[in-house]
Amino acid sequence: MTTIDYRQDFPILKTRVNDEPLTYLDNAATSQKPQAVIDAMADFYANGNANVHRGVYTLAAQATDRYEAVRDQVAQLLNAARREEVFFTRSTTDSLNWVVQTYGEQFVSAGDEIVVAVMEHHSNLVPWQQLAIRKGATLKYVGLQPDGQLDLEDARKQITAKTKIVAVTQASNVLGVTNPIKTLARLAHAQHAVLVVDGAQAVAHMPVDVQALDADFYAFSAHKVYGPTGVGVLYGKYALLEQLTPAQFGGEMISDVDWQTTEFAAIPERFEAGTPNVCGVIGLGAALTYLQRVGFATVQTIEKRLTAQLLDGLTQMPGITVYGPQTVADHGPVVAFNVENVHGHDVATGLDLAGVEVRAGHHCAQPLMRYLHVSATVRASVGFYNNEADVERFLTALKSVKEFFES
Amino acid sequence: MSLLRLKALYQTVILEHAQAPHHFGTVPDAQTVTLHNPTCGDEINVQMVIQDHQIKQIAFTGSGCTISQASASIMTDVLAGQPVAVAQQRIANFSTLITGDTLTADEQHALGDAAVLATVAEFPTRIKCATLAWHAADQLLTMGDDADGRTK
Ligand SMILES: Cc1ncc(COP(=O)(O)O)c(C=O)c1O
Numbered sequence: 213m214t215t216i217d218y219r220q221d222f223p224i225l226k227t228r229v230n231d232e233p234l235t236y237l238d239n240a241a242t243s244q245k246p247q248a249v250i251d252a253m254a255d256f257y258a259n260g261n262a263n264v265h266r267g268v269y270t271l272a273a274q275a276t277d278r279y280e281a282v283r284d285q286v287a288q289l290l291n292a293a294r295r296e297e298v299f300f301t302r303s304t305t306d307s308l309n310w311v312v313q314t315y316g317e318q319f320v321s322a323g324d325e326i327v328v329a330v331m332e333h334h335s336n337l338v339p340w341q342q343l344a345i346r347k348g349a350t351l352k353y354v355g356l357q358p359d360g361q362l363d364l365e366d367a368r369k370q371i372t373a374k375t376k377i378v379a380v381t382q383a384s385n386v387l388g389v390t391n392p393i394k395t396l397a398r399l400a401h402a403q404h405a406v407l408v409v410d411g412a413q414a415v416a417h418m419p420v421d422v423q424a425l426d427a428d429f430y431a432f433s434a435h436k437v438y439g440p441t442g443v444g445v446l447y448g449k450y451a452l453l454e455q456l457t458p459a460q461f462g463g464e465m466i467s468d469v470d471w472q473t474t475e476f477a478a479i480p481e482r483f484e485a486g487t488p489n490v491c492g493v494i495g496l497g498a499a500l501t502y503l504q505r506v507g508f509a510t511v512q513t514i515e516k517r518l519t520a521q522l523l524d525g526l527t528q529m530p531g532i533t534v535y536g537p538q539t540v541a542d543h544g545p546v547v548a549f550n551v552e553n554v555h556g557h558d559v560a561t562g563l564d565l566a567g568v569e570v571r572a573g574h575h576c577a578q579p580l581m582r583y584l585h586v587s588a589t590v591r592a593s594v595g596f597y598n599n600e601a602d603v604e605r606f607l608t609a610l611k612s613v614k615e616f617f618e619s
Numbered sequence: 620m621s622l623l624r625l626k627a628l629y630q631t632v633i634l635e636h637a638q639a640p641h642h643f644g645t646v647p648d649a650q651t652v653t654l655h656n657p658t659c660g661d662e663i664n665v666q667m668v669i670q671d672h673q674i675k676q677i678a679f680t681g682s683g684c685t686i687s688q689a690s691a692s693i694m695t696d697v698l699a700g701q702p703v704a705v706a707q708q709r710i711a712n713f714s715t716l717i718t719g720d721t722l723t724a725d726e727q728h729a730l731g732d733a734a735v736l737a738t739v740a741e742f743p744t745r746i747k748c749a750t751l752a753w754h755a756a757d758q759l760l761t762m763g764d765d766a767d768g769r770t771k
Contacts, residue, residue: 230624555684557661558629561745565624574660587660587682616625617634617685 232567240593252498282497291421299480304412305335307431307446313459322348336410360536383413387536397426439499443492460485525607556588562613642695665755691752
């Protein structure tokens with residue numbers, strides 16, 4: 213058992229759903245917010261609100277300082293070589309589209325190849341697919357090994373001299389696997405391609421070092437790391453950022469505007485056109501401070517234990533298929549499964565009536581569903597504030613739902 | 620767990636339709652419409668042969684949850700053999716029912732087993748599952764009527 217009860221920090225965990233205590237097991241979709249984040253955001257609007265990078269007055273300077281301090285925090289979290297390599301977007305989706313609209317537009321031409329994994333979330337797939345259509349490039353997929361891990365042999369075949377971009381997720385939002393990013397970076401760089409990493413499912417669960425990974429671009433969302441919705445991060449290697457033309461223009465991103473021409477601001481302001489989500493970024497800062505105080509050692513110990521409990525419970529229940537690796541050693545805190553002869557939606561509605569909130573559907577990964585020959589799965593995903601009782605309630609409710617539909 | 624509420628949604632009639640759907644399969648020379656529920660990947664394909672402003676044949680295929688399969692099965696029972704105008708009225712009435720509004724006793728009676736789907740109104744996240752097949756049928760009736768009108 214944990215000595216500190218982190219649940220106290222998350223007010224929503226005290227609410228009830230359908231007259232049952234809330235059992236929140238949809239952390240892969242979005243994580244709940246600690247009081248520290250809620251307070252930081254309320255405090256900003258109550259006491260610190262001003263626009264950033266514009267005013268000469270004290271309040272504006274303080275808001276700018278708080279906003280920029282979060283850039284330092286994120287740079288530290290990801291071990292970026294320079295703070296200017298980090299900028300703020302709306303979400304992972306926005307960050308990835310940003311790379312497509314700048315790097316992709318500038319460097320992909322007809323006949324080139326873009327390589328993704330079959331497990332990609334639509335956010336790291338549809339933008340590349342549409343770019344490939346626009347440019348006359350080819351979108352190629354890296355498949356899976358039988359146990360659901362990325363097939364590195366296949367990656368070696370798919371990444372060729374024609375490859376310009378390799379875009380993969382660090383951790384799958386369905387299979388629970390973590391991909392060998394360093395190896396993929398070596399394969400991509402050997403062919404002079406860049407590696408774009410979708411970190412949406414990684415940053416809340418493991419320490420990330422973009423330099424050690426040798427990722428060229430790295431994206432994540434604040435709302436999956438205990439922060440607010442509406443804020444995303446994009447990291448890019450400075451040497452690459454220097455080559456890019458902004459995709460959005462307007463306020464904040466300029467240094468001088470003349471009648472016919474504009475001189476752009478330095479990086480990173482160059483890539484942050486318009487008023488950013490200042491309060492959201494401050495909320496992200498509070499979330500990262502909170503997460504680092506808990507520490508990844510604690511996060512991983514708790515999440516491993518709960519994932520093992522989930523996997524054990526599910527694999528021992530007859531008529532359940534778990535997708536992805538069956539062993540906890542290869543498994544992140546996301547477990548997708550199906551109940552034989554019962555559709556995922558029906559399972560999820562049954563669980564919801566017991567206050568157990570899980571996701572059912574294609575999880576924004578329809579190509580993966582096709583690859584697995586399923587139309588939908590149920591997904592339970594834990595965070596460090598979940599406990600054994602949550603997993604127990606889930607397994608008990610699942611058993612009764614199963615029995616209901618089997619009878 | 621509230622098994623009672625689960626039973627209210629998944630009434631025996633619904634479970635029976637889902638387990639052994641009526642008019643499941645394909646009819647030759649039919650017009651077809653396939654609709655997807657993008658949030659869950661459910662897919663329903665409805666087929667109709669319309670002649671003389673009447674549904675002569677109806678069938679469906681597809682995959683999805685209990686609610687979507689049962690609702691499709693019930694829909695085929697409710698619409699089979701009906702004149703287009705009656706079928707369109709029944710589809711409109713079903714839509715009223717599923718969003719929680721009441722129907723007259725006669726209207727409800729005409730909807731047959733579909734009346735039990737009224738409880739879906741209490742499960743807002745599942746309304747789309749129940750309406751998918753009916754939307755497909757509605758599109759077919761509009762198309763069929765046009766085609767029919769032209770050939771006459
Ligand atoms: C692997 C992965 N990539 C991308 C996303 C998209 O994140 P967002 O919706 O915050 O842009 C998600 C989450 O939904 C995800 O799980």
